[in-house]
Amino acid sequence: MTGILVLAGTPIGDISDAPPRLAQELAGADVVAAEDTRRLRRLTQALGVQVGGRVVSYFEGNEAARTPELVEALVGGARVVLVTDAGMPSVSDPGYRLVAAAVEKDIKVTAVPGPSAVLTALALSGLPVDRFCFEGFLPRKAGERLSRLREVADERRTLVYFEAPHRVDDTLAAMAEAFGTERRAAVCRELTKTYEEVKRGPLGELAAWAAEGVRGEITVVVEGAPERTEQLDAAELVRRVQVREEAGERRKEAIAVVAEEAGLPKREVFDAVVAAKNAARSGMS
Numbered sequence: 001m002t003g004i005l006v007l008a009g010t011p012i013g014d015i016s017d018a019p020p021r022l023a024q025e026l027a028g029a030d031v032v033a034a035e036d037t038r039r040l041r042r043l044t045q046a047l048g049v050q051v052g053g054r055v056v057s058y059f060e061g062n063e064a065a066r067t068p069e070l071v072e073a074l075v076g077g078a079r080v081v082l083v084t085d086a087g088m089p090s091v092s093d094p095g096y097r098l099v100a101a102a103v104e105k106d107i108k109v110t111a112v113p114g115p116s117a118v119l120t121a122l123a124l125s126g127l128p129v130d131r132f133c134f135e136g137f138l139p140r141k142a143g144e145r146l147s148r149l150r151e152v153a154d155e156r157r158t159l160v161y162f163e164a165p166h167r168v169d170d171t172l173a174a175m176a177e178a179f180g181t182e183r184r185a186a187v188c189r190e191l192t193k194t195y196e197e198v199k200r201g202p203l204g205e206l207a208a209w210a211a212e213g214v215r216g217e218i219t220v221v222v223e224g225a226p227e228r229t230e231q232l233d234a235a236e237l238v239r240r241v242q243v244r245e246e247a248g249e250r251r252k253e254a255i256a257v258v259a260e261e262a263g264l265p266k267r268e269v270f271d272a273v274v275a276a277k278n279a280a281r282s283g284m285s
Helices: 020-028 037-047 063-075 096-104 117-125 142-151 168-179 203-210 234-246 251-262 266-284
Strands: 004-008 031-034 054-057 079-083 108-112 132-137 158-163 184-189 197-202 218-222
Touching: 004 020, 004 063, 004 096, 020 037, 020 079, 020 108, 031 037, 031 063, 037 054, 054 063, 063 079, 063 096, 096 108, 117 158, 117 184, 117 197, 117 218, 142 168, 158 168, 168 184, 168 203, 168 218, 168 266, 184 203, 197 203, 234 251, 234 266, 251 266
Parallel strands: 004 079, 004 108, 031 054, 031 079, 132 158
Antiparallel strands: 158 218, 184 197, 184 218
């Protein structure tokens, strides 16, 4: 008989959140594959459990190379338990390759449900949770990050992101640019830990707050795009901006108001204005 792959959720902060089955699975596993074996050691000590089987590392750097070895153990009948540093394996953590390989070999895959930063942040955010999508980590490069955000600027569902503390200020600034400064969001840090904090507000305010420095594990929840109240073509957007400019408003403010009225990202209105301006110049030449 083939073995079983167990994806075991681990606490995202408070160790007492660990499900009882986690200790049972760790004690009874033939192989425990851990993202960080040192963290696994601290976890088992806190749970008062002794791992009876073999412990191997399984992290981003060796995931591709170690997957065949673990699949071989599963084919041979082993019970393999996979744990990551926090939360559920394969959710922005190692695990997807192993699950896919096990499924391909018709090996049973089960899970020990555990804490999830995604769902915890959603529940605490104060934003709609009936429909949401998880976007994981954004690209590190500024241009790629902004491009990825613009791809979902019109997404109506609530968006959830993971981010490193040293990049959260840049990410929030990029979100404010792509989604609009008034789009509501929540920055959830150190969930279930001693210094847990949920900072809620418009993206513009959150970007200014984060510029002073943010520490800890970060999950960002962003409100989905508002329903468009009107379907306006580019020419109409430009006309409305021009009307406001002629009334004395600065172009930046005019674009922001028109975008809000139309339920569009400011960038879309800005691009329409720039395109119209360029077209006018070309016609004069």
